[in-house]
Amino acid sequence: MSVMVVTGAHSCGVTVSSLALALSSPRVSLLVEADASQGSVRHGFQQGRWGWEVGLWNLAAAQLQDQLAEAFEAHLRPLDEAGNRWILPGLTDPMQAAALSGTWAPLAGLLQVMDQSAGYDVIVDAGRVVVEPGRLHPTLYPAPLLHRADLVLLVVRNTVTSVAQTVPVARALREELDRAGSGADALRVIMIGEESRGRGMASDAIARRLEAPVVAILPWDAATAHLFTVGPERAPKLGKMELVKQARKVCAQLQVDVQTRRLRLQMPPAPVSSPVVAGVLQRLAASRHHVPASGQEAPRG
Template identity: 45%
Template sequence: MPVTALVSAKSSGVTTAALALTLASKRPSLLAECDPAGGTIRAGFLQGQVDAGYGLYHLAAAERTGSDALANAFASHLWPMDEAGHRKLLPGLTDPAQAAALGRTWPALSEVMHVLAEEAGYDVFIDAGRLVLESGHLHTTLTPAPLLHQADLVLLVVRCTEQSLTLARHLADPLRTELAERGSGPEALGLLLIEDGPYRAHQVAEALKVPVLAALPFDRDTAAYFTNGGRPPRGYGRSPLLRHARTATGQFEATVSRRKIQQQYPPRAANPQLAGVLERLTSGGKRG
């Protein structure tokens, strides 16, 4: 199953989208809250149920002990988000000042998450927060760069508004270049559209030169529940946000599967004779 990282330029609904995808997945799923600016799910959606003794920060000390210690700490710091324990959360930082301690932890943590996805069949979603650039590259402290480099998919979350497009436009090219030079390739980048605003999917894709891989509706009631917790809204399980999120997880899996097949079986060199046949076939069979 894929490891998918979600990022944004600013306040585009990354955490809400990541929660929706994690809770809607048809498979066991994990949400790793890895925003260096600090996590919000602990105080919001979970309403303080999880104290500071759980979470991402504690993995830094474990990683310094060794890979086995990191794997054990990772498992012990996951919080179940449903009664069956199929939806798990790695709670984020409680203080942005803790982010500096994770610099050397990100690569090893990424490996653990990929093992969970590939060996245990989990959908893994990473809330990587707001992108921060330094000299045209991902900031090494304010962005969990290794998680993005190694992710199967990197989703730039964008709203259909002029403001969101303007902010995202400055990040799309540097992020694509980053993934080409240091990640799994520029094809790992896609857009997750939040349908809040006047622009359509094809307009957003054209403006940012990045394909839209999925879209989620602006579902005010469900989004408020994910942000603030409390009692779920009426019809929550059948809400538009969760229904579209369930479809989106399937689209992401299909996209990653296609990429892996293409990487395993690269296109053959073009044959001029075959190219001529294909040209005639695709021209509708018209004769000169």
């Protein structure tokens, strides 16, 4: 089980990578669309299945009423028919982001409990990194979600331009994690192999420039990216898609990385913070629409 935040210097590639990881996790998974500029899965991959009344923005009002856990449960939606993949849909308007400034931190704690007490792999699509002098932007970027994540996955294409534009972003993330998170060594790089035949930058060169290890390489899969961002014309066979197949291998590698890092840091399990949260977790685990047992592996689709 793990909590991993996916982000980038550009929005391009972050949502596709996040969705690929959430759909490929060996365990039950929850995708959280935390991009402050607004989410795209609702109208893209899910083709408008839910309206504006569902999603992240509703948690801001619930937090003010001390009902975050209940609202969190009420706004989860399935990504598959089997009930193994779930999503908290994102914002529908960038103007909503300001209302969430006081919600990110308690939501981060709830996601940590979903991981360590309910057995979910939590993937957070944090979108494009937004910075202001000296730190990550407190309103336009969900920085508190990074602070309690096992890994922060920085998506970069293997082009010279993409890497150059990502260098200051990687520096800002390292400084943020050192100052307020679990340490700069939580930062990892996912490389998108956009250029081939020796034209793109090699992974070791990218790791040196960004001062963070490249832990995964995902293929440039235009067909699957189009399906994830625009939506399928018919039910997709995800297991046959190259991006999904590679993402499944990446998930396995990342889980080893997470467990190794937890052992090294001797990170304690997240406590169940209240009877309300405990009740929510129990319903999520016991409901026939959710996974029946903590840590149970999800069947491959």
